[in-house]
Amino acid sequence: MLNMLLVIVEQSLLHLPLMLGAYISFALLKVPDLSIESAYLVGAIFGAYIPLVMPGLPVGLMMVMVVCASLFGGALVGLTSSLLTQKGNFAHLLSCIITAGLFHGINQFIAPAYRSLSGASNPLSAIDYMPQHPELPMLALLGCIVIALIYCVLRTQIGYAYAVYGNNPQFFKNYGISTAFVFVTGIMFANALAGVSGYLFAQSNNFVELNMGLGKALLCITALILGKAIVRSGKPIALLIPIVGTFAYFTLQQLLLKVGFNLKYFTAVQALLVLCIVVYTYRTQPQRSINDNLGV
């Protein structure tokens, strides 16, 4: 039981930056930001590259370097998709599809289809207090830093601007704030966080694979909807939603594994779960939209 709990916590912490990023783009900005899937992979490739090219770095510095590299990789994807939307006047979904295509080609060029990281040093196991779960202490530390960072950012001018954008993108015209700036920085921030999660997942599993970003958007939507259904906060900004949602998602996944459920069908379960919550919410509160109720 304790081991299952530790696995849930570990999986949640691996995906926490991704989920917090998705909270910013899906729930606050309210845009269908599929580019987090590309950002997840590019962040993993960039982050995993550092231990391979600079193996002699001290562990602390190595951790900072890989996080910066994965943040940069993710942010690059976010910058591309958001600029296409703002400057190219594309619908954001189309921008994400074009961005995914562009980065698929770039990734094919700069990385093999499968790269093992088992030979390189693992900065995640630097705080080695738990032999059964050597990466857990570092993941917990990173998780706390990321939550504290997002908590602070969402209480600043730009943080509130993200939530206001989701309510009313035209709001800023009256108040002298650039709508494009809010959108671009929001998507970059969200994608940078997705990039960090990509690296954490790759390092934890000891490989980078070019298809590892697939399905992450659905994972994020499911976790956010679960979080919204559990937390039921009426506040425009509630950081508890992605945190509780992530934990609930992986609890559900582990419970299904425990009862012998084949995880190859889990994507279908996610989709059904989302559908059930949406239908239930519509029936109980028909006057409100999915955006208001579920944050996506």
Next chain:
Amino acid sequence: MKIENLSFKFKPTDDHYFFHHLCAEFVPNRVHFIQGQNGVGKSTLFNILQGNMAKDALLEGAVTLDGTTYTAHNNTLPCAFTQQVQTVQQQYDRMLANQFSFLQNLQLANLPACPGLHALPSATLELIAPLGIDLHKPAYLLSGGQRQLLAILMALQKPTKLLLLDEPTATLDTDNTQLVMQFLFKLAEQLNVTMLIICHDKELVAQYAQGSSYMLRKLASGERGLE
């Protein structure tokens, strides 16, 4: 507030002026109504006063506000004037953030000047108190009239001498129309703000104008005149 010899063309090459030597005087800190048919130039006049000018437009003349005269320069009114002018659009919903409360929306109106959400000045809270609105109610749960009041108060969070309102009661029922109009008169008096309201409702103008009603007309020469 005075408009003095304001002349305007959409393009310098146009044969006729849209406004030619337009003059009008508005008693300060009062509510004034501007009527006129669609397309006669009411919104264009508001755009000129806000400084929203196309690059190739031509503007001459001056505006006097609070004893200071501002002359059109580079085909627009100077920033020193337009910074004192705020607008509430006909689609006032565009000014609101629905999930945020009445109070938070007012705080959000100050967002460009603050690093986060800050407490409102007591003067603003005193203005709102008699309205009996639950300040913590999300904007989407407020009535049309309350949302319009919120949009007006949000516009007034910046230092304002002239408030332009484009059909503020067009989508409201009778009760909400009365609520908004009474609040506007109170605001003009308490905050020393001159208000220009575009309005098509003749009954409403007759009820509230108190001699401060202007008609914008297209003259035989093709130019517009304010009577």
